[in-house]
Every structure is written in C-alpha cells, then in structure tokens.
Amino acid sequence: MTAIKVGLVGIGAQMKENLLPSLLQMPDVRIIAACDTDRARVTEIHRFVPGIPVKDSVVDLLKDIHVDALVMAGPPQMHREAALLAMQRGVAAFVEKPPCSTLAELEELVDVANRHGVVTGVGMNFKFAKPIRQLREMTTSREFGDTLFVQINHYANKPRTPLWGLDSSLRSFLLAQAIHTIDLAVTFGRGELIDVRPRVQRHSDGLIVNGDLTFSSGVTASLLSGTTFPYFEFQMKVVSSTSTMVELDNLWNMTVHEPEHGTNVTGVAKRWRGTWQPGPLDSGYERSGYYGELLAFFDAVRARGCFEADYASLLPTYRVIEAICQEETESAFEGLSLRSQSRSEHTAIAL
Amino acid sequence: MTAIKVGLVGIGAQMKENLLPSLLQMPDVRIIAACDTDRARVTEIHRFVPGIPVKDSVVDLLKDIHVDALVMAGPPQMHREAALLAMQRGVAAFVEKPPCSTLAELEELVDVANRHGVVTGVGMNFKFAKPIRQLREMTTSREFGDTLFVQINHYANKPRTPLWGLDSSLRSFLLAQAIHTIDLAVTFGRGELIDVRPRVQRHSDGLIVNGDLTFSSGVTASLLSGTTFPYFEFQMKVVSSTSTMVELDNLWNMTVHEPEHGTNVTGVAKRWRGTWQPGPLDSGYERSGYYGELLAFFDAVRARGCFEADYASLLPTYRVIEAICQEETESAFEGLSLRSQSRSEHTAIAL
Amino acid sequence: MTAIKVGLVGIGAQMKENLLPSLLQMPDVRIIAACDTDRARVTEIHRFVPGIPVKDSVVDLLKDIHVDALVMAGPPQMHREAALLAMQRGVAAFVEKPPCSTLAELEELVDVANRHGVVTGVGMNFKFAKPIRQLREMTTSREFGDTLFVQINHYANKPRTPLWGLDSSLRSFLLAQAIHTIDLAVTFGRGELIDVRPRVQRHSDGLIVNGDLTFSSGVTASLLSGTTFPYFEFQMKVVSSTSTMVELDNLWNMTVHEPEHGTNVTGVAKRWRGTWQPGPLDSGYERSGYYGELLAFFDAVRARGCFEADYASLLPTYRVIEAICQEETESAFEGLSLRSQSRSEHTAIAL
Amino acid sequence: MTAIKVGLVGIGAQMKENLLPSLLQMPDVRIIAACDTDRARVTEIHRFVPGIPVKDSVVDLLKDIHVDALVMAGPPQMHREAALLAMQRGVAAFVEKPPCSTLAELEELVDVANRHGVVTGVGMNFKFAKPIRQLREMTTSREFGDTLFVQINHYANKPRTPLWGLDSSLRSFLLAQAIHTIDLAVTFGRGELIDVRPRVQRHSDGLIVNGDLTFSSGVTASLLSGTTFPYFEFQMKVVSSTSTMVELDNLWNMTVHEPEHGTNVTGVAKRWRGTWQPGPLDSGYERSGYYGELLAFFDAVRARGCFEADYASLLPTYRVIEAICQEETESAFEGLSLRSQSRSEHTAIAL
Known part of the structure; x- marks a missing residue:
C-alpha cells in the first residue's frame, strides 16, 4: 500500500x-x-x-x-x-x-x-471512540429495536471566557465542547433534525445549556451540558422500543439494561443487567477515537x-449552535424582568 | 408519650x-x-x-x-x-x-x-427517604451554593394500561409513578413553579415523558420518566453555583463532584470525588422513606x-400532571401529520 | 397457625x-x-x-x-x-x-x-442475609460447577480493646466480628474443616488477621479481617471449576463473571458480566438477615x-477461633526477635 | 538531546x-x-x-x-x-x-x-502503569503511615497448557502472568522477602495459586492468581497503620478509604470515601505502563x-516462582491420599 x-x-x-x-x-x-x-x-x-x-x-x-x-x-x-x-x-x-x-x-x-x-x-x-462505535452497533441491531430516546450529559468546566477572539462565551463553549454532544445527538438521532428547544442558564461566568432535539425518525435527544460543572465527564443513555436501555459512562463502562437478563447460574432473573469494562491494559488511541x-x-x-x-456532516450541528446562540440573543432583548424561563419561548426555530 | x-x-x-x-x-x-x-x-x-x-x-x-x-x-x-x-x-x-x-x-x-x-x-x-433527606441537607448548605439545575431520571416499566378505572394510561402512569419525580422536582426546585415544558412519546403501549420545569428560584429541573424502561431505577443530580454536582443513584449511592477534592494521602487533586455507600447491614424502612x-x-x-x-403540598405536582395530560390531548387533535414535535408547542401552560 | x-x-x-x-x-x-x-x-x-x-x-x-x-x-x-x-x-x-x-x-x-x-x-x-442466600443458591447450581476457592474480606475498625471482661482484644475481635467471616467460610467451604493457617499482625491497638482454611471438599477459603480498617465493609468472591466467579459487595451488589456472557444486543462477547443491584426501595430486614x-x-x-x-453449627468456627488465639500465644513466647513471620509456623493445627 | x-x-x-x-x-x-x-x-x-x-x-x-x-x-x-x-x-x-x-x-x-x-x-x-505509580506515591506519603498489608487479586484464564517448550503449566503461568503479581508484592512489600507460603490448587487444566509473602519491613502480601478465572482482571488493596486502605481496580479506578473523609458540603462524615476515575479521553500507553x-x-x-x-530486580520474584514450583513438586511425591492441604506444610522455604 x-x-x-x-x-x-x-x-x-x-x-x-x-x-x-x-x-x-x-x-x-x-x-x-x-x-x-x-x-x-x-x-x-x-x-x-x-x-x-x-x-x-x-x-x-x-x-x-x-x-x-x-x-x-x-x-x-x-x-x-x-x-x-x-x-x-x-x-x-x-x-x-x-x-x-x-x-x-x-x-x-x-x-x-x-x-x-x-x-x-x-x-x-467522540464519534469514532471505540465504545461509541460499539454503542452504534448495538443500537442498530435488530434486537435493540427502534431508538426512542437519547440522553447525553456532557459535563465541562470551561471555557469560562470567550475563545479565539469571539465575543461570546456561549458560542465559544458550543464550538469547543458541546459540538461533540450535539454531533452525537445528530448521529444517534438519525433522520432529519426537525426541532430544537434549547434553554440557556448563566450564573456568574458559568453556563448550563440543556434542551431537546427532535428528529424525523421519531427520536428525541435530551442534552445537558455547560461549564458550571466541576470537571469533564460524559454519560450517555439510549432507550429503545424493546425497553432496552444502553448506558455509556465516560467512554469506559457500558451497561445494558434489558427486560430479560440473567447469568448461567441464575437464569433470567429480575434486576440483572449486562455490564462491560475495558481490560486492565486497554491502551492506545482507539478508545478515545x-x-x-x-x-x-x-x-x-x-x-x-x-x-x-x-465538513458537511457538521451542518446540522452548526444549525443547532446557531439556534442556541440566537435564542440567548433574543432573550437578552426581552429584559431581565421576564426571568430565565422566557428565554425559551422561541422554541420552534426554523432549521 | x-x-x-x-x-x-x-x-x-x-x-x-x-x-x-x-x-x-x-x-x-x-x-x-x-x-x-x-x-x-x-x-x-x-x-x-x-x-x-x-x-x-x-x-x-x-x-x-x-x-x-x-x-x-x-x-x-x-x-x-x-x-x-x-x-x-x-x-x-x-x-x-x-x-x-x-x-x-x-x-x-x-x-x-x-x-x-x-x-x-x-x-x-421518596421525599422522606434517608438519602433524599441527606441530599436536601447537602444542597441547602452554604458550601453547596445556589441550586441551578436538577436532573431526575425515573425509569419504570408500568403501568402499561390504565389503572383504577381511568381511561388514560398516561394519567395512570403520572399518578402511580411520575408523581414522585415531579414532587421531588418541586421539592428541590423551591419557589413557585412558573413553567412546564413537557414532551410525551408513545410507542406501542409504552410511554416516555420528559421535559423541563422552571421555578421562580431560577432552578430548572429536567425530568425523564416513562414506562418504556426495563425495570424500576432512579437517578438524580443537582448542580450548583459553586460547580458542585451531587448525584444519588437508586437511593443507595451518593457522589459529590466538586472542583476541589482529594484525600489525606493525595491532597487535593484532579478527578477525585467523594462517594458514599450504605453500610452492609443497612436495614429497615428509613432508607426507603x-x-x-x-x-x-x-x-x-x-x-x-x-x-x-x-394534600396541599401536592398542588404544584397535580398542576404539572394536568399540564402533561392536556398537552397530549391537544396534540392528538392536531393530527399525525404534524409529527411529535408539534405536541410541545404549547409550552407556557398557565399554572 | x-x-x-x-x-x-x-x-x-x-x-x-x-x-x-x-x-x-x-x-x-x-x-x-x-x-x-x-x-x-x-x-x-x-x-x-x-x-x-x-x-x-x-x-x-x-x-x-x-x-x-x-x-x-x-x-x-x-x-x-x-x-x-x-x-x-x-x-x-x-x-x-x-x-x-x-x-x-x-x-x-x-x-x-x-x-x-x-x-x-x-x-x-450474615448467613441468612438475602444476597448470601442467593449466593448459596447460585454456587450450588449445576451450572456453577464445584466451588474451588472462596475469598472473604471483612473490614472492621473495632473492637480495639478487650470486650466483655476478656483479657484478649484478639479473642474479642474474633467473637464480635470474625465469627461471621469464619462461619461463612465454613458454610461455603462445605465438608470437614481440615486445615487452618492463620496469621495475626498487630500494629498499635489494631489487628490484621488473615489466612486460609481448607476443607475436605477441596475448597480453600482465604480470609482477611481485622480492626485496622477505616470502617465496616464486606466483600466475598467464590470461584468455581467452570471458571465462574461470583462476587458480593457489601450485601448490595452481585457480579457474576463467566467465560461466556453477553446481552441480547451484543450476543456473547468478551468482558461482559452480569451484575445485580437491589431495587431503589429495597426495605426491611431481609437483606441484612x-x-x-x-x-x-x-x-x-x-x-x-x-x-x-x-449452637452445634458453630463448633468449627470456634475451633478456628481457638486456633488463631493459640497461634498468637505461641508466637509471643518465641520473642520479638523472630519477627512476625515466625508466628505462622505452627500451621497444621489439629482440629 | x-x-x-x-x-x-x-x-x-x-x-x-x-x-x-x-x-x-x-x-x-x-x-x-x-x-x-x-x-x-x-x-x-x-x-x-x-x-x-x-x-x-x-x-x-x-x-x-x-x-x-x-x-x-x-x-x-x-x-x-x-x-x-x-x-x-x-x-x-x-x-x-x-x-x-x-x-x-x-x-x-x-x-x-x-x-x-x-x-x-x-x-x-504493571510496575510502571500510571495508577500503580500513583499508588506507590500515595502509600509512601507520611499521611498514609506504614504499609501493613497488601492484597493482590490477579485473575487470568491462561495459559492452560505449558508454553515455550516448558514441561510445567504451573511454571508457564508463573512466568507469563503471576510474575507481575509477585513483582508488585515485592515492590510494595519493601525490604527483604523473608517468607513464602504458597498453595497450589489444580482442577482439570486450571490452576489457582494463592499464598502470603512476608517482608522484613513487616508487610504481609496476600496474593491470589491462577488460570481458573473467566478473564483477565486485576485488583489491589494496601492497608496502613493509619487505618487507610487504598484500592486499585483494574488500573482504572482508585478508592481511598480513610477513617475521616467527607466533602465540602457534608463535612467529615461516616462512610464517605475518595474515588478517582480517569478522564473520558484518557489515551495512550502511560496508563498501561x-x-x-x-x-x-x-x-x-x-x-x-x-x-x-x-534483571537483578527480578531475583526475589524468581525465588518465589521457584518456591511455588518446588512446593507443588514435593506435594506430588506425597501422594494423593494426603489431600491438598499437605502441600503447604513446607512453608519456611529458604530464600
């Protein structure tokens, strides 16, 4: 070659x-x-x-x-x-x-x-991280059924100030951190992104951004991210029509909760689940993608x-980023007296 | 006595x-x-x-x-x-x-x-469960700061059909299960409930209900529940203005993530967190409330x-339950062609 | 009745x-x-x-x-x-x-x-604790095979001084705490107890007691206990001839490691294991026994x-307790110059 | 350079x-x-x-x-x-x-x-794996106190047959797998190795090897390894004179149990411990050593x-390997009628 x-x-x-x-x-x-x-x-x-x-x-x-x-x-x-x-x-x-x-x-x-x-x-x-690849394979298997709901929690503690000469710490955060979260939602959501309902909270120089994305496939993705967290961590859950829930914790541990699970020595029994951990010597750059x-x-x-x-694959992600930035801008015009909840009334953002 | x-x-x-x-x-x-x-x-x-x-x-x-x-x-x-x-x-x-x-x-x-x-x-x-009491104490301490965000995931697998002669499996689920989730959101949200943005997904006879509650205190609570899960489990997170995040997993394990943590032998160091588990012989009915x-x-x-x-303490919870039921009813009138996202456009439900 | x-x-x-x-x-x-x-x-x-x-x-x-x-x-x-x-x-x-x-x-x-x-x-x-009963059932199933090895870690932080008017803190500890550990070893060991090899370490007023018990069934049980630990916790593992290992952590969580395990969505795959947790509302006095x-x-x-x-069921346990006390007494006669390892030379204690 | x-x-x-x-x-x-x-x-x-x-x-x-x-x-x-x-x-x-x-x-x-x-x-x-280096640093800190006890569980499922033209599957296993376990015991034991008490169990083509090493420092190390386990995993605990216990699970997670621990929001409180996890994107070859x-x-x-x-650093490890091999050879001469416990009577092996 x-x-x-x-x-x-x-x-x-x-x-x-x-x-x-x-x-x-x-x-x-x-x-x-x-x-x-x-x-x-x-x-x-x-x-x-x-x-x-x-x-x-x-x-x-x-x-x-x-x-x-x-x-x-x-x-x-x-x-x-x-x-x-x-x-x-x-x-x-x-x-x-x-x-x-x-x-x-x-x-x-x-x-x-x-x-x-x-x-x-x-x-x-993230999209190429080995456990995310495993998750993608698992959630597209026939046994998993149809994906119904995705929850992604992506905890970060920076950036607290604008990066790269931008004037917005929100945009900086979205480009530096939440871009992964949104991209994963788009990846697991499948189909066309048809609705974005963001909510932005600011406290001092920290942000909490959460909200739902809806896809033409019927999947809803609920995202939580922001810079008001103590350190970087990542958790993801996918729920399906067969009542199976797959969890990924920090790109290390996976858990499959399914209605029927057990072991050879227990037979199928209540509250058993399958969990996976990497081997002690798991090395290299495949896990992190x-x-x-x-x-x-x-x-x-x-x-x-x-x-x-x-580049083209990121177009829906940037549309979400623009929608979130736009939502905060509009809220700002409405004045402080309306309080934070009013920020979210503009939900049916055209994508 | x-x-x-x-x-x-x-x-x-x-x-x-x-x-x-x-x-x-x-x-x-x-x-x-x-x-x-x-x-x-x-x-x-x-x-x-x-x-x-x-x-x-x-x-x-x-x-x-x-x-x-x-x-x-x-x-x-x-x-x-x-x-x-x-x-x-x-x-x-x-x-x-x-x-x-x-x-x-x-x-x-x-x-x-x-x-x-x-x-x-x-x-x-749930409200009286010992770890929830501990959580309430922790999150009202001066060191915790102001609560900014609460996430509650309450997984259930029933009821799949209406209970008690009701004609709605959604209302049955909300009264039988989500009543706890909503009540906890109200408890940790503090202040007046001023906004509810629910989203209801149905797949076969299963439900996924998620959405945000906003309180006059500035707290946002994001809830995920439903009957499309494999079995009953419960997870809760509270994030504060001091970048502290407290997690409660299934009423058993607590984790406090804070920007500065360590042990006597490490000193303050990155990625250390405090975790708590009940003792091996933890018994009785205090843990479950x-x-x-x-x-x-x-x-x-x-x-x-x-x-x-x-009874009066449950008024906000029942307002949320009515709001969720109302939202689904209205969506039903709009017809299938508008797809699921349209269900959520009536967000500023008067409480 | x-x-x-x-x-x-x-x-x-x-x-x-x-x-x-x-x-x-x-x-x-x-x-x-x-x-x-x-x-x-x-x-x-x-x-x-x-x-x-x-x-x-x-x-x-x-x-x-x-x-x-x-x-x-x-x-x-x-x-x-x-x-x-x-x-x-x-x-x-x-x-x-x-x-x-x-x-x-x-x-x-x-x-x-x-x-x-x-x-x-x-x-x-402990012997009647619900998860121990589950463990006993699991480890006597045909699928589990023959038990080969049992490891029990029982961490305690007391008693540091003699109890009940006894003159030995070692005997006090064995009667108050390790009695459970030894009794479980006897229970899972099955058959006649044929060998005890204890080792006692003292540091200030704290003890570490470890050693192996051997049973006529061929099972070896390795115990670790003592009062030099920060707080009470309990862990147990049982390994079988089918290369299955069952773990019990603190009477709460069980894990079954088996050579072939998987989930419906993964099929049998490497490093998957079955884990069990009690439900969030697990209550009462059955778990603790x-x-x-x-x-x-x-x-x-x-x-x-x-x-x-x-009472009769505890005879082997008391034989082990006497063997451990006797071993320390004999070591004491040998003088400090021989150091701790010499304490353990009297291993084939007649039972 | x-x-x-x-x-x-x-x-x-x-x-x-x-x-x-x-x-x-x-x-x-x-x-x-x-x-x-x-x-x-x-x-x-x-x-x-x-x-x-x-x-x-x-x-x-x-x-x-x-x-x-x-x-x-x-x-x-x-x-x-x-x-x-x-x-x-x-x-x-x-x-x-x-x-x-x-x-x-x-x-x-x-x-x-x-x-x-x-x-x-x-x-x-293993000796150079990043979390083992952290453990070495932690356990030599003044706050940790004197190491009293080390427990290492090293689960393996191979080799089941002799490797490299050797005629012993026991020696093959010791050279291929347990060499790490013993080397870590020597590393954390410190001082001169003064006593080895091994016990070897065979079941079909699988081995379970356990036993204690004693060091002139006063440290006892208790090892469990073998090839009768479902897959490779690794766990290690170190207990000190300050009643601190440090755990390392699979080179990923660390836990420090100490008599006094807490968080900013709880203050020092019972059953809190410090835990550490690698970041989600932990990459490369430093973790594995x-x-x-x-x-x-x-x-x-x-x-x-x-x-x-x-090479010289491995001399004590090879002495332990020879002691274990010798112990099994001698047991073999004694005949099956003496049962497994008799294998271990030759405990004070000259090193």
Missing part, C-alpha cells in the same frame, strides 16, 4: 498529545512536513520525525512540498483559512474541531470542498471517498 | 409490605382497628396484631371505633372518599399516593382539610401541626 | 435496632414478656408492646411466665448463662452472637441442648426441628 | 500492539533496525519506519549495525540468548517478560550484566544508570 504523505499544521498541545501519537503509530502514513508560526514549536517535530522540512506558514508548506493531506490543529480561523488554501490545491484537509466559527463559514467550507472534490475531515473523536478518526479519514483519502465526519 | 390510635384501611400488598411493618416498629403508635372489603385480607392483620376489631367499611370503622388517624392504601377513589369521611370526623388522614385522580379532586380534598383543620398526609416516601413519612405524619398529628407531605 | 410466645432478654441497641423490629413484623409471633437488669431499658418495650410483664432477671421471667422461646442480646456470659437456664426448662434459646467465649463453653452448650432436646439458635445474620434468621429459628421451634445456625 | 538508536527483535503481537507504538511516539528514540526469523513479519516494520535494514538473526543485526539498545519481545529462550549476545557487545538489553525460565538462568543474566556494565530491563509494565517502562529504560541508558526493572 502506498503511504500517504501528510503535512502537519499547528504543533501545539492537541497535536502533540493526541493527533501526532496516533499518526506515528498508523501504518502507511508518512509525516513529511510540518508548519507552525512558532519556530521552537515546529522544530519539536524533529524529536519524533528527524530531518523533515519545517515551515512557518501553510502557504509555504503547500507551495514547496507535495502532500496528500494536511492535518491541522489550531484556532478555528486558522482551520478555516488553511483548509481553504489546501482544498484549492486539491489537498485533503483534516482539521481539529471546530472547523470554523459560524454556520455561514461552514457552508462556505462545504461549498469549496464540493467544488474541488477534496476529502475533508473534522476531528470529531483519535486513532479511528484519522484511520477512517486516510481510508477516504485513499479511496477518494467520503469521510463520515466531513 | 400517649400512643396514637391508628386504624388501617386497605390491607393489600403496599400496606403489608411497607406501611404495616413501619407502623409495627414505631414507638407510641397503636394499631387498634383495620378495615378491608375483603374479609380474608383484613383478618390477616391478626397475625401481627391479635384481637383488634376488623371492619369491611370505613364508615363502620369510623362509627364504631375512636381513632386518631387512618392510614390507607388502596385505589385513588377509595383514598379520596375515605379521606373525606375521616376529615369530616376530625380524624387525621394519611393515604398512599395518589390521593385522588385529578387536580380538581385534590383541590376539594385540600379545601375540606382546611375547613376541618385536620392533619393530612400522602405517602410520598416509609418509616420517615409516617413518623413525621404522627409528629404532626401529636403537635396538631403541619405535615410536609400534606 | 398458633403464635409462638417469645420472651426478650436484654433490651439494648442490638435488640432495639434489629431483633425487635424483625420480631414485631413477623406473623404469628407474640412478644409476651421482657427482661433486663436495667429498669429504664426494659420498660422501653412498652412503647412497642404495651402492657406485657417486664422482669429484671431471666430466672424470674422463666419462673413466672410460660414462653416458647427466649430471644437474647447481651454479652456472651449472659447468653451462656441464660441459655443454660432456658434449655434446662425446655425453652428454645436464641442468642445474639457470640453465644459464649470459648470452645469449651460452646461444647457445654451443645451438650446441654442435646440432652434437653431444645431448639437453639445464634444470630448469624435479621428477619430470615428469626423466621427460620421459629420455623424450627414449630417443627421441633433443627435450626441451621444452632 | 542525542537520539538513542534502537534495534527491535521479534516483531510479533506484543511488539506491534504495545512496544512499537510506545517507541514510535517517544521523543529522541530512533528505530534503526529490526530482526525476526520470519521475513513477512519483519518487513511489516516498514509500514511504520520505512527503509530501515531488517535481519533474520540477532547475531547479524549486532554484527552489521551499531545500536545503543535492543528491545526484544519473544519467548524466554530467545530473550535470554539475545540478551547475552547484546550484553557481551555492551548493548543495553530490554526484554519483554519473562526474561528467562529459571532462577539459575536469571542469575546468569544478572552476572553477565554486571560484568559488562550494561543497562538491562524487563517489560514489567508500556510507555513509562521504556522511557525510564532509555533514561537509564542515557545516564548509564540503573533501571528500576533491571
């Missing part, structure tokens, strides 16, 4: 902790160049891949070196600008989330991708096919 | 499994009579309290025997009728939930109770005071 | 918290008298059972009142003396653990019981049969 | 799944050659490190290419032979466990290492210092 030639853009924490290790252990992928505006950071790459050319701009990298794909990790503005440059040269463009700041920008990226016929990707690692997302992206690059987490 | 003289009404499963054992082990309470339309059932009481008079109607019991209080467990019609008879004679009236079938009936019960000045009570045992509710009720009877779970 | 007439002896904490509530809710059992050397304590019984005669000595109680059985909770000396008095009058004698302080005393009790043909019982509530032990004892009294936890 | 030049020996599953990925993401380490007797396997390396020379024997590799260290993963005979070749040329030698089959062989390896002054290492990844062991090994190579898991 011919190796894919990759250029790295943005050699910061996310690149070094998650993307680079995944790339280094991936077969038939060659890191052949790197670029960062910070000279000290970009030369760090030589501790892992000696001798490759390093650049201080994406323009130079693309001009001087032939790469099949760029893998980028930085702020959304950089993602957007660099992705546009790459796509215009026919180079596949994988960016960390978020790919950009607004729905309009995303639509532009999708449009350019379509026009140039390049493979694109966003680092939606960093390996899986890049592997699938490069498969698409090789096949000139479609990557599941391409 | 003078013992309280109690008459039992309805010697079925709930009486025998939970109320009677709690009463038998309660100091200064005497069961002096019992009544049930079924002769075989009522004489069962003699295995526990030998020699007491047994009756086949509440009318006879109240006529022939002086009791301080009736403790009743049966269908809501019986609760309502027997409670009215008792109150009119100045007898304190404790009924299992639900006390009656509609808000209008509850308002009548409250009205009669007020006119006769009797102590009333409903078996809202059956003992506590009756103890507090009899204290009120002795003090001629107010019992926390009196 | 004729009710059994019961006299209570020793109205202290254990009686009031566990035995009395269990008796009060048990059908066809009448508490007809009580006795305690402390007048204030004994009259407490009238808050629960009004009007019954109360005495300040067992002698008086037995002389004046005809009882079918005594239920006693006090120090072992009282248990022994009162049980002897009761048995000599043909009265069934149930005592809290420990029934007496030494193997020699227990042998005397067994001897007297045999001569008088009375039903005897000891409050080995206080109800079950008394129910079975009274069944034996009615049937003039044998109660599983009679 | 000058990069270390590494040659790989044995490109099988363990190398590809754990060692190679760890090496690829390690800074300042260069894989410059590989060797395997199987041509197809060795050329696999080119999918990750293109263009490096590959060999079919260690002799050729060492002859043709200057490497600073060999990293080897194969059967113990290969480890031993290749390590001897490497050490004789002054090349640092890291081997997967087990480094060899017997204590005598290990003593030879240690002797050669000492004579040539080379850095050696064994892949004792594969990264840490190699990082520390290369640090030692750079510093020409001592690596904690060098």
